[in-house]
Amino acid sequence: MKPEDRVEGRHPMEEFLRMDRMPHIWCSGCGIGIVVTSFIEALQKSGLDPNKVCVCSGIGCTGRVAGYVKLDSFHTTHGRPVPFATGLKLANPELKVVVFSGDGDIVGIGGNHFIHAARRNMDIVVICVNNFNYAMTGGQVAATTPIGANLSTAPYGNFEYPFNLPYLAEACGATYVARWTCLHIRRVTKSIQEALQKRGFSFIEVITPCVTLYARRNRLGDGLNLLRYYYENSEIRHGADTRTLDIGYQGKIIVGKFVDIEKPTFLDCMNNHLRKVLGDKYQPWGVKS
Amino acid sequence: MIYFGELKEKKGIVNIIKDRCKGCSFCVEYCPRDVLEMSEEFNVKGYHPPRVINPDNCCYCQLCEAICPEFAIFVTLREEEEREREKEISRP
Numbered sequence A: 001m002k003p004e005d006r007v008e009g010r011h012p013m014e015e016f017l018r019m020d021r022m023p024h025i026w027c028s029g030c031g032i033g034i035v036v037t038s039f040i041e042a043l044q045k046s047g048l049d050p051n052k053v054c055v056c057s058g059i060g061c062t063g064r065v066a067g068y069v070k071l072d073s074f075h076t077t078h079g080r081p082v083p084f085a086t087g088l089k090l091a092n093p094e095l096k097v098v099v100f101s102g103d104g105d106i107v108g109i110g111g112n113h114f115i116h117a118a119r120r121n122m123d124i125v126v127i128c129v130n131n132f133n134y135a136m137t138g139g140q141v142a143a144t145t146p147i148g149a150n151l152s153t154a155p156y157g158n159f160e161y162p163f164n165l166p167y168l169a170e171a172c173g174a175t176y177v178a179r180w181t182c183l184h185i186r187r188v189t190k191s192i193q194e195a196l197q198k199r200g201f202s203f204i205e206v207i208t209p210c211v212t213l214y215a216r217r218n219r220l221g222d223g224l225n226l227l228r229y230y231y232e233n234s235e236i237r238h239g240a241d242t243r244t245l246d247i248g249y250q251g252k253i254i255v256g257k258f259v260d261i262e263k264p265t266f267l268d269c270m271n272n273h274l275r276k277v278l279g280d281k282y283q284p285w286g287v288k289s
Numbered sequence B: 001m002i003y004f005g006e007l008k009e010k011k012g013i014v015n016i017i018k019d020r021c022k023g024c025s026f027c028v029e030y031c032p033r034d035v036l037e038m039s040e041e042f043n044v045k046g047y048h049p050p051r052v053i054n055p056d057n058c059c060y061c062q063l064c065e066a067i068c069p070e071f072a073i074f075v076t077l078r079e080e081e082e083r084e085r086e087k088e089i090s091r092p
């Protein structure tokens, strides 16, 4: 937004937010709002037509994003934003479809949908806010909880191996993979902007503090303490081997952009294949003529 | 002295929408110029919003705006600086 377009008393992002729903439900010190700010800024910078951008969320604290952004948005059932986005994209290929949801929703409950959308290289952007637990339902162990963290279903600490999300996304075939913490505001914005302007399955993991459950149960302090932890323990290593990106409990967090490749998307593959098989009879779908 | 031509530091005016703030103090902690401080007053939600203590230090970097999870703080460019700059440029 240009400086002269800013007016006193009106936040420059209000244009993209449903202000009638504010204040949002997120706790004081929660990082999800920061990621929404980054997303809106990236959207403004990308120059995309907001009428052609859709946001899908599932259930969870981050799942509320679909209700707060003033774009066409859909709040799906638990774990299902990725298949919903897939359908939306295939029915209306000119849309830019963004999945904005949490770790429990995207890779826990909806893990199967996630890996298949990445395998097919669906042309969607997945922003996964990782707070290491199922926050909205009371802080249960999620697929990303580090070993040793105490949560309501792990009162003696978690002993399950967690997912390494960038590795999962790359192994499944994603064409853009990045991980940041919500403290890396400008870099998150840049990554989202790159993903919005890219064709193919893009995955961005953003680590955020959950003060009310994860931090409280583990006595890690408030949001500010967790931001300081990110500041001290995150290391930017672009292009790092995604196999090395595991996160230990309060351990080092390797962040950066790990994968950025070009690959034909699902629709490209479908059109190419069917044109080859059916010849001129076939009308390509979703191609601007 | 380093010569920067007509380049001048930008100045910002901090706008705080007090009643939207949830008192997380991220903006206070991460403002590079120590423009802000947490106040003692309460807003309608019962949180302590930040207040501006060094208005002249604000350099319009917009970091507070980007880090606020509540869309409660933003900066606008200080106009008189603009005018001053124009005056300086037109000086013979």
Ligand code: SF4
Pocket: A025, A026, A027, A029, A030, A031, A032, A061, A131, A135, A136, A209, A210, A211, A212, A213, A214
């Ligand atoms: S429960 Fe945790 S993730 Fe949910 S809004 Fe509160 S701090 Fe954020």
Ligand code: SF4
Pocket: B012, B014, B030, B031, B032, B033, B034, B035, B036, B057, B058, B059, B060, B061, B062, B063, B064, B065, B075
């Ligand atoms: S714009 Fe930058 S210098 Fe000004 S108050 Fe915000 S963070 Fe501080």
Ligand code: SF4
Pocket: B020, B021, B022, B023, B024, B025, B026, B027, B028, B049, B050, B067, B068, B069, B070, B071, B072, B073
């Ligand atoms: S970052 Fe926003 S919510 Fe937090 S104290 Fe500052 S103005 Fe209030």
